[in-house]
Amino acid sequence: MAETVFPQAGAPAARPGGPIQLAGQGGVPRLTLVSHKLCPYVQRVAIVLAEKGLPYERIYIDLAHKPRWFLELSPLGKTPLLKVETGTGDAHVVFESAVIAEFLEDVFSHPMHPVDPLARAGHRGWVEVASSILNGIARLYGARDAEVFEREWQGLRAAFERVEAELSQAGRRPYFGG
Structure with missing residues (x-):
């Protein structure tokens, strides 16, 4: 389609x-x-x-x-x-x-990342964090038992808490870069 x-x-x-x-x-x-x-x-x-x-x-x-x-x-x-x-x-x-x-x-025009190389590198790093979170969600969905599910859930929770902490710094909320 x-x-x-x-x-x-x-x-x-x-x-x-x-x-x-x-x-x-x-x-x-x-x-x-x-x-x-x-x-x-x-x-x-x-x-x-x-x-x-x-x-x-x-x-x-x-x-x-x-x-x-x-x-x-x-x-x-x-x-x-x-x-x-x-x-x-x-x-x-x-x-x-x-x-x-x-x-x-x-x-293409309309850049989504900052011009400053260090800030841009920071954005790219957080893109990798997002990829890691998506992989964690897939592992959570595929958990074979309650113990694996709980371990993956705790890992995701920690990752989301880290992202929230980063977004709350320097008034970034609710997005990176504005």
């Missing part, structure tokens, strides 16, 4: 002097997000695409029955994948949600 997602009016173009020759309207390449409906990592990419106002097509696959074309594109056999069709007619595949988000950050 596929759907085309259009942002609100005024979609941004690529940053001037960007590293790739772009195609499409307004200098935006054709973007296709290969997705699974329940994948939180896909949602990370969808949020970045929405925040940057980028149009894209979204194709859903069943991870229990991965299509051959998907396995040929995905080195890890996981979602998300972002297909990027450039102005040269080339199609490239970017995989792993954090890498896709950084690609979108590097290429």
